[in-house]
Amino acid sequence: MSASGTAAAGQVEHMLRQVSPGRYDSYESLLHALAEGRLWMLLWHGRPGSADAQYGGMEVDGLGYAPCVTSPQELAASGWNRAYEVVTGRDIARALYPDRWGLWLNPHAPGGGLGIPWADLRRVATGLDRMPAGPLRLSEPTLELPQFYGLLTQHAHRTPAVRALRRCWVQPAVGSPYLAVGLDLYDTSPQALESVREMMRQSVSAVPEGVPVCTVALADEHDPVAMWLRTQTRSFYDREGPAPAY
Structure with a gap:
C-alpha cells in the first residue's frame, strides 16, 4: 500500500x-x-x-x-x-x-x-456535502409561506414535467434545517429537468431570507427524505387532483 x-x-x-x-x-x-x-x-x-x-x-x-x-x-x-x-x-x-x-x-x-x-x-x-447528515428529524413544515407556495404552484402548473409537489421540514443531525420540496415528475429528460430548475429559480424569490430550500426527487428509492415524503405526506400541488390548499 x-x-x-x-x-x-x-x-x-x-x-x-x-x-x-x-x-x-x-x-x-x-x-x-x-x-x-x-x-x-x-x-x-x-x-x-x-x-x-x-x-x-x-x-x-x-x-x-x-x-x-x-x-x-x-x-x-x-x-x-x-x-x-x-x-x-x-x-x-x-x-x-x-x-x-x-x-x-x-x-x-x-x-x-x-x-x-x-x-x-x-x-x-x-458526496457527503450533497445530502443531509442523519439521523434526520422530518416533520410537516410549520413556517407559513403562502407567497412561496402560491408562486411555486403557479409555476408548477406551467411546467408540464411536474405531476405533483410535496413538502417537509428537515433537521439534519449536523448542519442547518431546511425546507425540502419533493418533486413528482412525469419526465426526467435533461430538458424537463432544466424546466423544473427554472420553476424553482422563479419561485424561491418569495422565500424569506434565511430559510434554505432544497428539492428532492420523489422517484429516488434510496433518498430517506423522498421515502418519508412518499409515505407520510400529501401533495400540496397535484396536477391531477383538486385545487391546491396552502
Missing part, C-alpha cells in the same frame, strides 16, 4: 476511536475519512477479482451489513483466515448501498465495532 493509502487508513481508525453515542460531529468526520480511506473487505467465498468472490454478511436489527477491518493489524487481530480484498471506502460504498447493504467496521473489536447504514454509504458514494 502507498504511503497515502496507509495514512488514509490510519485516519479511519483515528476517527473511529472518536465516535461515541450522540457525537454526530465525530461520526461525520469518520464518514469523511472513510470516503478517502482503505478497508479490508472480508471475502466469504472466492478470491479478489474472481467470479465467485462474495463478501461476508451479517444482520443487525434486521439490516444487512458487510463486515470489514480497518488495517492489517486489525485483520490479524480478527483471526480471519480466508481471503480479503482491499478497497477504498468510496468504492465499496458505491457497491453496497444500491442493494441496501451497510458496512460494519471491525466487528471483532471490543464492543462489537461500528455499523455504517446503507443510507450513510449512499452519502459517502455520492
Whole structure:
C-alpha cells in the first residue's frame, strides 16, 4: 500500500476511536475519512477479482451489513483466515448501498465495532456535502409561506414535467434545517429537468431570507427524505387532483 493509502487508513481508525453515542460531529468526520480511506473487505467465498468472490454478511436489527477491518493489524487481530480484498471506502460504498447493504467496521473489536447504514454509504458514494447528515428529524413544515407556495404552484402548473409537489421540514443531525420540496415528475429528460430548475429559480424569490430550500426527487428509492415524503405526506400541488390548499 502507498504511503497515502496507509495514512488514509490510519485516519479511519483515528476517527473511529472518536465516535461515541450522540457525537454526530465525530461520526461525520469518520464518514469523511472513510470516503478517502482503505478497508479490508472480508471475502466469504472466492478470491479478489474472481467470479465467485462474495463478501461476508451479517444482520443487525434486521439490516444487512458487510463486515470489514480497518488495517492489517486489525485483520490479524480478527483471526480471519480466508481471503480479503482491499478497497477504498468510496468504492465499496458505491457497491453496497444500491442493494441496501451497510458496512460494519471491525466487528471483532471490543464492543462489537461500528455499523455504517446503507443510507450513510449512499452519502459517502455520492458526496457527503450533497445530502443531509442523519439521523434526520422530518416533520410537516410549520413556517407559513403562502407567497412561496402560491408562486411555486403557479409555476408548477406551467411546467408540464411536474405531476405533483410535496413538502417537509428537515433537521439534519449536523448542519442547518431546511425546507425540502419533493418533486413528482412525469419526465426526467435533461430538458424537463432544466424546466423544473427554472420553476424553482422563479419561485424561491418569495422565500424569506434565511430559510434554505432544497428539492428532492420523489422517484429516488434510496433518498430517506423522498421515502418519508412518499409515505407520510400529501401533495400540496397535484396536477391531477383538486385545487391546491396552502
